[in-house]
Amino acid sequence: MAGLDRHAAVRVMRALTLAGLASLLTAQARADDLDSLVAKANPSAPGCAVGVSRQGQPTQFRARGLADLEHGVPITPETIFEAGSVSKQFTAAAVLTLVQDGKIKLSDDIRKYLPEMPGYGAPITIDHLLSHTSGLRDWGEVAALAGWPRGSRVYTNDEALWIASRQTALNYPLGSAYSYTNTGYSLAALIVARVSGQSFADFTRDRLFKPLGMTHSQWRDDFTRIVPGRAQAYEPGPGGQQLDMPFEDGYGNGGLLTTVGDLLIWNDALTKGALGAAVTERMQQQAVLTGGRKIEYARGLFITAYHDVREISHSGATGGYRAWLGRYPDQGLSIAVLCNAGDADAGRQAHEIANLYLPPAPTAAPSAEPTSAGELAQRPGLYVQEGAVGLLRLAAEGDHLRQLGGPSLAPAGPGRYRAGAVLLVFRPNGDLERRSPDGSIGVFHREPPAHPTPAELGAIVGTYASEEANATIRIGLRAGKLVVIPADRPSAAALIEPLFKDGFSYPGGGVIRVTRGVAGQVEGFRYQGGRVWDFAFRRVGS
Structure with a gap:
């Protein structure tokens, strides 16, 4: 320490020693x-593995629970799980690698590579697939309308293409909205295979996994293949835990088999631009809708904020597997969580871990005045979203409003309430706006509850068909209630409950609205789901 006297040097050394000791104590804490x-997790139940890295260096790995309940095999940090939709970023990276190679363009019409797809007036581009702005209906939800949801039979990417190719309409005008759909990523995986001349699994192995040293990662492209070290997936059932494995061969939208260690390697590679700076940059570039609104989704990644710092992440859920992968590049922090428990909240666990490293969350503003008695009497009821499947049920609970199935609503001014990061605003006419942090606004109309008579229910009984779903279903009456019965799978019969006039709940969380002719006769119904909008069935028999 040239230039310092002995006493100053001692003070510097002491300060450095204390700083190092403080850092060690913080790390240990x-x-x-x-x-x-x-x-907190039950060691005798399905569980999770977690991994944390700082500045690209893995620092912490933990695991708790059982990978195999039948044999009592514990989960370890090396246990392989399925990552669900965390997989989408790998598909996006594969596409962007081909873009970097000069073999495709994001602006290319997908029909250049997938001629089986119909035209919709304007070309759907590869970029639309990656940003969930194509309007393409989710193939799994369409399959469920025929009585065969994912998990009930083995689906492949070719079958996803076949379902997508039957659709004569989009959910919305191309690029004008965002709707999460597995179809886009199933088709993107097919494009990678057709352009590269390799299977999607081989291409990603050669261009992504092997170069990065992700030695435990592969795709579930054959669900019958034995994968040593893989955790079985479980879901709580009436009699306890039961297996809930994703028995299908479709992948690209999901289906990545991996470990928390490999996911941390991946995050570090993206942060450092190891696949090419343009790949990382494009993956993190948020999409902009035709109306000019920037959305949180980029290409295989959500770009949001947590504790007022930038968060780049994605969650995943397939069968009983749950996953979350995120990074906070400005803080040099990455977190991976993989679980084999269907009731696990991987995202919540990840944020609890993030809380140990990130600055404290900003102090919330004090709530406005308590909800008035007039508001408590006026606001409860069922609200139905305009042009989508959204339903909000509000109820009075004590001296506040509560969203059924959701959080209590914090008053934020006259006719305004907060539900987490979402703001609910009542219009003077009683309609409700749901304002999301990304700037999107959903409008909900209040609907009075319906109590249809037996005759009114009987008028809906009949046979209905959809060429797009390749399905015929029967709506019948059982014990005074309507039941939907898929012709191709009668064992999947399910009740549909009245919600509002001519509106009924539908299996899987959707809603149907009965359509009528000029004389009031039932002519069909239109289905609204989370990923399939305004889907028509026509009446073909009584």
Whole structure:
């Protein structure tokens, strides 16, 4: 330490020693807190593995629970799980690798590579697929309308293409809205295979996994293949835990088999631009709708904020697997969570871990005045979203409003309430706006409850068909209630409950609205789901 006298040098050394000691104590405290978080889980039940890296260096791995209940095999940090939709970023990276190679363009019409797809007036581009702005209906939800949801039979990417190719309409005008759909990523995987001349699994192995050293990662392209070290997936059932494995051969939209360690390698590669700076940049470039609104989805990644810092992440759920992968590049922090429990909340666990490393969350503004008695009497009821499947049920609970199935609503001014990051605003006419952080606004109309008579229910009984779903279903009456019976799978019969006039709940969480002719006769119904909008069935028999 040239230039310092002996006493000054001692003071510097002492300060450095104290700083190092403080850093070690902080790291140990975080490790202890992480141990406490993980220890909450039942070691004899399905569980999770978690991994944390700082500045690209893995620092913490933890695991708790059983990978195989039948044999009592514990989960370890090396256990392989299925990552669900966390997989989408790998598909996006594969596409962008081909863009970087000069073999395709994001602006290319997908029909150049998928001539089986119909035209919709304007070309759907590869970029529309990656940003969920194509309007393409989710193939799994369409399949469910025929009585065969995912998990009930083995689906492949070719079958996803076949379902998509039958659709004569989009959910919305191309590029004008965002709707999450697995169809886009199933088709993107097919494009990668057709352009590269390799299977999608081989291409990603050669261009992504092997170069990065992700030695435990592969695709579930053959569900019958034995995968050593893989955790079985479970879902709570009436008699306890039961298997819930994704028995299908479709992948690209999901289907990545991996470990928390490999996912941390991947995050570090994206942060450092190891696949090419343009790949990372394009993956993190948020999409902009035709109306000019920027959305949170980029290409295989959500770009949001947590604790007022930038978060780049994606969650996943397939069968009983749950996953979350995120990074906070400005803080040099990455977190991976993989679970084999269908009731696990991987995202919540990840954020509990993030809380150990990130600055404290900003102090929430104090709530406005309590909800008035007039508001409590006026606001409860069923609200139905305009042009989509959204339903909000509000109820008075004590001295506040509550969203059934959701959080209590915090008053934020006259006719305004907060539900987490979402703002609910009542219009003077009683309609409700749901304002999301990304700027999107959903409008909900209040609908009075319906109590149809037996005759009114009987008028709906009949046979209905959809060429797009390749399905015929029967709506019948059982014990005074309507039941929907898929012709191709009668065992999947399910009740449909009245919600509002001519509106009924539908299996899987959707809503149907009965359509009528000029004389009031029932002519069909239109289905509204989370990923399939305004889907028509016509009446073909009584």
